Amino acid sequence: MPDSEFALETFLPYLLNQAAEASSLAFQQVYKDRYGMLRTEWRVLFHLGLYGSMTASEIGQRARMHKTKISRAVNRLSKRRFVERVRDDVDRRVEHLSLTVKGRAAYQDLRQTAERYEAQLLAPFTVKEVALLRQALGKLTNTPPDFFT
Numbered sequence: 001m002p003d004s005e006f007a008l009e010t011f012l013p014y015l016l017n018q019a020a021e022a023s024s025l026a027f028q029q030v031y032k033d034r035y036g037m038l039r040t041e042w043r044v045l046f047h048l049g050l051y052g053s054m055t056a057s058e059i060g061q062r063a064r065m066h067k068t069k070i071s072r073a074v075n076r077l078s079k080r081r082f083v084e085r086v087r088d089d090v091d092r093r094v095e096h097l098s099l100t101v102k103g104r105a106a107y108q109d110l111r112q113t114a115e116r117y118e119a120q121l122l123a124p125f126t127v128k129e130v131a132l133l134r135q136a137l138g139k140l141t142n143t144p145p146d147f148f149t
Contacts, residue, residue, distance in 0.1 A: 027117050035106050040073040047105030053098040080105055
């Protein structure tokens with residue numbers, strides 16, 4: 001028997017997921033076609049491109065990605081010579097990650113594409129709507145509800 005009292009189409013987590021998927025599909029095709037990257041790989045690439053040398057743990061904290069996903073992404077990027085790894089002198093379990101020349105070139109290319117793509121996505125909105133959207137999403141991202149605690 002169908003449940004007509006719950007509107008999935010207006011359930012905020014569902015809407016956010018739908019918006020994220022719809023807005024990322026075209027860009028996902030770019031980094032996949034040009035560089036054979038998966039979503040986690042381009043996210044690692046962009047963190048290293050934006051912030052410079054980082055450890056996998058630092059990327060995980062910033063990107064809110066699980067360490068296993070980061071490890072797989074780093075392995076693939078390293079094998080394809082986008083990322084280089086340097087062991088820490090003090091703690092041999094830690095690797096400092098940075099982009100290679102090839103990785104920096106891919107980052108620059110994808111960053112320019114990302115900037116153009118974002119402008120295209122935001123074109124239907126007014127400046128005020130864009131600011132409000134960023135503010136609202138920032139609040140949701142940085143202050144998770146305490147419902148389950």
